[in-house]
Amino acid sequence: MFENLSERLERSFKILKGEGKITEINVAETLKDVRRALLDADVNYKVAKSFTDSVKQKALGMNVLTAVKPGQMMVKLVHDELALLMGGDAVELNLKADPVVILMAGLQGSGKTTHSGKLALMLKTKKGRKPLLAACDVYRPAAIDQLSVVAEQVGCPVYTDRDCKDPVKIAQDAISQARANGNDVVIIDTAGRLAVDEQMMTEIANIKQAIHPTEILFVVDSMTGQDAVNTAKEFNDRLDFTGVILTKLDGDTRGGAALSIRTVVNKPIKFVGMGEKMEALDVFYPERMAGRILGMGDVVSLVERAQQQYDEAEAKKIQRKISQNKFDYNDFFAQIQQIKKMGNLKDLASMIPGVGKALKDVEVGDDAFKGVEAIYYSMTPYEREHPECLNPSRRARIAKGSGTQLQDVNRLTKQFDDMRKMMRKVTSSKTDMRAMMRNMPKMPGGFPHF
Secondary structure, three states, rough: OHHHHHHHHHHHHHHOOOOOOOOHHHHHHHHHHHHHHHOOOEEEEHHHHHHHHHHHHHHOOOOOOOOOOOHHHHHHHHHHHHHHHHHOOOOOOOOOOOOEEEEEEOOOOOOHHHHHHHHHHHHHHHHHOOOEEEEOOOOOOOOOHHHHHHHHOOOEEEEEOOOOOHHHHHHHHHHHHHHOOOOOOOEEEEOOOOOHHHHHHHHHHHHHHHHOOOEEEEEEEHHHHHHHHHHHHHHHHOOOOOEEEEEOOOOOOHHHHHHHHHHHOOOOOOEEOOOOOOOOEEEOOHHHHHHHHHEEEEEEHHHHHHHHHHHHHHHHHHHHHHOOOOOOOHHHHHHHHHHHOOOOHHHHHHOOHHHHHHOOOOOOOOOOOOOHHOOOHOHHHHHOOOOOOOOOOHHHHHHHHOOHHHHHHHHHHHHHHHHHHHHHHHHOOOHHHHHHHHHHHOOOOOOOOO
């Protein structure tokens, strides 16, 4: 995500590296390169020009502190301006109505159905809400079935009426059912439509007029780049939507939509889809995203994701086993599953300052732990509970059974032993998490690689 833009911006800032002070000449040269980087990222031309003009005005209008180098000051200015460009502050959903009615709109294939489910799961788990999904796509084959499957995955009820072909009536009936059954949120999944299709645009406008939604969310594929911004403008002219969900932001996207859409339609980006899993929907924080674009990471979001998967009872159990030197492969495997639930590993790495840049040319997919899992499943229950019993013959059998090499098994067992020693040392000395983090780099080998 934003890897090319981040790299280009970093090269732009190098123009000021070593400069004693900010001047009109070196600022102009730097920002000319920044503007090119933004345009290459598919940012709207007017947005890119306005952005660099604003940064230039602020840069030339301030005195650089003697303790701050010009390059560092420019990074700070660009960071703050990027955050403003994307909206400044996060904008939450309006959840004050009873029930809250959320109308999902967008192009065909933008991900409305999937993100209806993701949004329902987020509201259910993080806000304590009782959402109802409503299937109002009466055109696409299997659309109702898809939403039913999504609803089952997230554990939410779904309203369907396969005999009715009027999406307005279906939406109204869904709201009535929600009131009767105590559902406090209704998410209306509508058919995908082209902005040039007058009949379909009139239909969704009629749905809006009939149900008076609390929120209208425009779902758009960020990989469509500048086209996403143009489409958003056309939909907004007809619907006056309240916010945007940018999907596939974890893909190979240049980032132009995220950087342009707020300015062009003057509507906030409220959520971003960061993967295929139902949990992969994040609140959009402009300031945090600006930090990630500039390679500063996003530790706050990383901690929040970890807290979502944190089980206090399980953590105490693990701590007790560590102190008794009984941490085994079952515990190790459970921790891997927790990490996987947090999202794509490369995306997680990009949240750690400096790490994302180091991994920009490395493919880190969802199967990064595949080899470790294969080794684990090839162990007997006794071996998982007694790591010290893994002698050479057992390791050779595990390697054969897991389809890996003996050196892979040896590497994993050594890393496991080193980690267990380190964890016990930290626990026994009663140090806090910061001490543990200081010791982490001393663990040889890092993550297992297969």
